Amino acid sequence: MSSVLPGLLTGLSLIVAIGAQNAFVLRQGLTRNHIAVVVAICAVSDALLITLGVSGVGAVVREHPTALAVLRWVGAAYLLAYGLRSLWSARRPQGLDPLAGRAVGRRRVVATTLALTYLNPHVYLDTVLMLGSVANQYGPDRWWFAAGAVAGSLLWFTALGFGARAAAPVLRRPATWRALDVVIGAVMIVLAVRLATG
Template sequence: MTAAVSGLLTGLALIVAIGAQNAYVLRQGLTRTHVGLVVAICAVSDALLILIGVSGVGVLVQESPAVLTALRWIGAAYLAAYGARSLWKARRPQALDPLESGGSGRRTVVATTLALTYLNPHVYLDTVLMLGSVANQYGDGRWLFAAGAVCGSVLWFTTLGFGARAVSPVMRRPGTWRVLDVVIGVVMIALAVMLLLG
């Protein structure tokens, strides 16, 4: 049981940090646009990456620096473009209409969620390598550790996506969206710069 609790806490510690994926889940939760789909993609992807790391594949990824370098450049370009788009949207913010779907189609939402998940090298470093390394220190208990980490991921994304509705009344003001778009844009661009700087 200690391994499972350790996995839960370690998984939460790594995933709760504000990043591109979390910012997108929050935005979808606030606009109530395909929230269940976004939460499911993020949670299932995290579970898959955690299981890959615990099964020992993290060592193979670590020994392929060319793959991580390619992901770093692609991820940085994507994050910078997403950040610039958020800053552009901040010029003319719109109030949140809780009855509106947000205007994003299912395909766009799926593609964006997958891109923000799998084009981010930090996902592989944190989830596959870091969690995989920590889990393997538990020997046979590593699968309990993995189960705890997966539960942490599901708990976080569900809370972030569906909990965002609680603050939706505040988000009816266009000024709040301007601040959110600026913060998201700055975070995305900062993450892109950090990726490029190594």
């Protein structure tokens, strides 16, 4: 059980960083648009990827540098595109209204959540490789570490999605969304450059 807390803290430290997925969960929480589905997809996906990492898939991926190189370039392109899209959104007034997503259907929300989860290479680097490597240092207690990391993911996405309502007065301001889009865009572009340059 002493491995649960380190797993929880490690998982939270990796997931709390600002990123496209967190911004999307926050936006859906503000609009109250299929937020339970979004939180469930994000939490279950993290649990799956953490389990794969602890099972040793991370070690297999690490031994195949070609796969990592392909993932690195695809991921860099994805992050760059998302970053530029966020910067472009900051320029357009209609992209700043968090209530604009209210009419988006469940299928589109699910597709976007899955894309932001599985097309981001940092998800694999963080959950499969990094968390898997750290967890395996705990030997037979690695599954307790994994349980802590999964709990951290569930707590974070639930708090972010359903807690967005409390932050709504501040986050409904167009200036806040403009700043958020600019920060997300800049972070994604910096991550893309860092990923591309190794």
